[in-house]
Amino acid sequence: MHPPLQRRALMAIVIVGAAGLAAVVWAALMPVVFASREEPFEIPKGTWARRMAGNKVEILPSHVYLTLGIRNVLLLENHDDVPQIFGPTLMMPGQSFRLPFDVASSYQFACTAHASGQMTVVVDERPDTPWRRLEWRIRRLYRSIA
């Protein structure tokens, strides 16, 4: 018979293990769903003025991650008053650019808005099996932290 303290510790380990296992099972079995296929980014009004004033304005990350079939459309919107190079293209005020991706790959675009002069769109395969869903969720968690 375990002393009460050891028993409580054992119980805590069992609970944490069970919760971890439940999380893994959930991540593997729960389908990945988004409300929209579009991953939107926008240039807010006044961005050009803020840049001209010497402020560093980062709107579009240097890496954008999409997933085939569920989140595979890059949507860029220019709400500013002047034309802007946004991602791969020149956009007029009030204009949007909707770019769909049909093949999983890593796409490089020249982008003068980034210090590196480059923007990368990584398109992942659709996570349609338990293992792929688990892998996809772990990768997404890692990217959000890194």
Next chain:
Amino acid sequence: MRMRPPSHSESRRGPSRAIALLAGLLLCAAPRAAPADALKAGVFDPPREAPDFSLQGSDGKALTLSRYRGKVVLLGFGYTSCRSVCPVTLAILAMARRKLGPLADRAQVIYLTVDPERDDTGRLKRFLASFDASFIGGTGTVGQMAAVRKSYGVTAEKIGTGSDYAVAHSSFIYLITREGKLRALMPYGHTADDFAHDVSVLLN
């Protein structure tokens, strides 16, 4: 199946039906942009007027965009000494044109040089003819070509020195409607089927 003759009440609805039908026909007749999700390319919404240019065409005539009003224009930027992206892009465009069949004559490929120092009209003509005789190239002064690139947001940067330099450049193909609107942009890597599909959508 037999047609039922209209009842009295239906025949009284005739004028309002006729108005609704007329309104429907008018709506159908109005020029409409292809829905954004109908295209494989990236789509601009709303489409803007495609910037026009006045350059020397590889066919020996003045090259303007407005010359091709009524056709879907596939506009690309590249150079004849390119060893990778340009030949692949042009081969895909040539294949797409073949896939279009009878619609091919309603589409025009225009390829503007990003290397006006080396690409004269003769060189452009020989280069483009090796892919498709209908392709038209365009060149001009260094300043003219830079202005055209700027109006489309195209980048081009000379890499290396001496006569054997390369030019790193944007590798998109712009899709311009029959009305001269810059509707879409196809990034590098798309197939001939994708181009043929989008040209068909824009034509229809």
